[in-house]
Amino acid sequence: MRNHPIVIIGAGQAGLQTAEALRAEGWQGDLILLGDEPYAPYHRPPLSKAYLLGESTVEQLTMRGPEALERKAITLRKSSRVMRIDPAEKTLHFSHGSSLPYHRLVLATGARARQLPGADLHGVFQLRTLEDCTRISEAMATAHNIAVIGGGFIGLEFAAVARKKGKSVTVIEAANRLMARAVSAEVSEIYARLHTEQGVVLRLGSSVAGFTSTGGKVSGVTLSDGSSVSADLIVMGIGILPNQELAEAAGISCASGVIIDSGGRTSDPFIFACGDCTATRLENGDFRRLESVQNAIEQAKSCAASIMNRERPFTAAPWFWSDQYDVKLQMVGTSRGHERTAIRGDTTAYKCSIFYFAGEQLIGIDSLNRPQDHMAGRRLLDQRVAVTPQQAADESFLLNQLFQRDGVSA
Ligand SMILES: Cc1cc2nc3c(=O)[nH]c(=O)nc-3n(C[C@H](O)[C@H](O)[C@H](O)COP(=O)(O)OP(=O)(O)OC[C@H]3O[C@@H](n4cnc5c(N)ncnc54)[C@H](O)[C@@H]3O)c2cc1C
Structure with missing residues (x-):
């Protein structure tokens, strides 16, 4: 009709x-x-x-x-x-x-947002909607010890905000590295350093066994190794x-x-x-x-x-970003299945790009505070323009040259 x-x-x-x-x-x-x-x-x-x-x-x-x-x-x-x-x-x-x-x-x-059993306790939150955010904001005003369950993007972004607000923060992550589903081990390592430097306690390889409470209000998390983390506010970021x-x-x-x-x-x-x-x-x-x-x-x-009966498939390389403290992570393509990497810039200063190669082929780039590399990377991947690991690692080599040489307008 x-x-x-x-x-x-x-x-x-x-x-x-x-x-x-x-x-x-x-x-x-x-x-x-x-x-x-x-x-x-x-x-x-x-x-x-x-x-x-x-x-x-x-x-x-x-x-x-x-x-x-x-x-x-x-x-x-x-x-x-x-x-x-x-x-x-x-x-x-x-x-x-x-x-x-x-x-x-x-x-x-x-x-x-995915939930854990027992997460209906007062003081336990998820972060998906504006309403969730308002509730967390209100609870954060009086909270001191915050536990974040899940060291993925949302959990870590929240942890960064909570630290900026002066709260004591523990991140509990079941995998043995941060953001494991989405980033390479190199990037996980950099972010573990960043959060530790900012005062976050990381509990990697730790699963949640349950919550403790007093008078219906959460008081902490128990972990499967029998240890516990006390917390008066918990945010879960365990996927969707x-x-x-x-x-x-x-x-x-x-x-x-x-x-x-x-x-x-x-x-x-x-x-x-x-x-x-x-x-x-x-x-x-x-x-x-x-x-x-x-x-x-x-x-x-x-x-x-x-x-409207027109073909317009989505073929661009996938990209994503995450802001944690003053570091902007921008990702394009994938690091999954890479065989070698080339690093451009300075990882210790959180200003670098990691290029991932499978064989000779570039498959993804993760950039920290290097938006120009990210934008060039999107073009390299979308237009399938070749770059070598040596060129990628050489900061004096301008990535945009590659488009000119290949006759693609820069
Ligand atoms: C805290 C947070 C931070 C994020 N940060 C980033 C980021 O840095 N970069 C990035 O790329 N992405 C980020 N994302 C992910 C990004 O926001 C989502 O991928 C995007 O919003 C998906 O859009 P969507 O329209 O599919 O779903 P949504 O934005 O979730 O919209 C779906 C809407 O449908 C409504 N709905 C569901 N069922 C019904 C129904 N039966 N009847 C009527 N309405 C219904 C829902 O309530 C909701 O309002 C973030 C997400 C969150 C929650």
């Missing part, structure tokens, strides 16, 4: 981007963006960085105000939780009993779970995420998906789930193009 709206479930990064991209692609019909949070779409990354530190405002978090949405004729319905999709009737059902038909449906439902239950109940194929192709198509020809809730099938049959702003934006654009 062409006169029905395109409906997007999830008013986050991917949902808003899909709506805007649909307008850019020429969709002139009704466009409805449904979000279960009481806010207009907002940026999540500052929740563990500048916003939590008090260095930015709620207005700066907001992606688009009402006028911007109105200009693009995007109808935002806040606090609207979709309970069920009826794919045969092409209709959505809400908790309050009403329903909404759709012409095409986009799932941009994101993800939620994709919000795929709506899709599963509607009979749409899911793995760890709603399965999509490179154009955001699901197993239902009228339903598309993008962002943190998705898993992309790779050529070798594996699934890839990316949890990043770039992925949400790029998949959303691909989704909108597919809905």
Whole structure:
């Protein structure tokens, strides 16, 4: 039914981007963006960085105000939780009993933070939403000893903020190095040094056995080796779970995420998906789930193009960033499977880039406080321009020369 709206479930990064991209692609019909949070779409990354530190405002978090949405004729319905999709009737059902038909449906439902059993104690938090961030901020005002469970990006960014606020901080990580899922051992090592220098106590290779409490309020964490860490505030950053239950109940194929192709198509020809809730099938049959702003934006654009019958696969090398203290980590490509590295700059000064090679081929670059290397790296990887480890390690060699020599405009 062409006169029905395109409906997007999830008013986050991917949902808003899909709506805007649909307008850019020429969709002139009704466009409805449904979000279960009481806010207009907002940026999540500052929740563990500048916003939590008090260095930015709620207005700066907001992606688009009402006028911007109105200009693009995007109808935002806040606090609207979709309970069920009826794919045969092409209709959505809400908790309050009403329903909404759709012409095409986009799932941009994101993800939620993983929890540990017992985490419902007073003083134990997760960090996914603006509401979580507000609660943590309030609790942090009176907290002294903070335990962070999980030494991944969110846990470590939070630890950095808590140290800047003068709190005593212990990070408990089950793996034997930091950010192990995403970065190389070299980068883990650099970040272990950085956090230790800043006064964070790192408990690597330590799993949580349970929480202790007094009067319903958390008082600490017990570890599987029998030791304990006392804490009056705990933040868990132990990964996310994709919000795929709506899709599963509607009979749409899911793995760890709603399965999509490179154009955001699901197993239902009228339903598309993008962002943190998705898993992309790779050529070798594996699934890839990316949890990043770039992925949400790029998949959303691909989704909108597919809905409008245009091919626009997301092929760029994946990139990500993380701010901890005064060090900005920017990553592009992957370090997984590398055989050798080349280091450009000074690791002890936290101003360096690590280039990863598999054979002769560059596969990824992690840059610390070297944004120029990161930007050049994105171009090198996207345009498949060759660089040698010697060139990469030589600071007097300008990476941008490579584009000129290959006849690609610099
Ligand atoms: C603290 C934090 C820091 C981060 N830092 C970085 C960073 O530095 N760099 C980076 O690249 N990425 C970062 N990320 C990840 C990035 O924010 C996410 O990858 C991105 O927000 C994903 O967008 P999304 O639209 O898929 O999901 P979301 O932004 O989670 O939006 C999904 C929305 O759908 C809503 N929803 C779910 N189910 C329903 C339903 N049934 N009905 C209605 N609405 C529903 C959810 O409540 C949510 O509002 C960070 C994330 C967090 C939480």
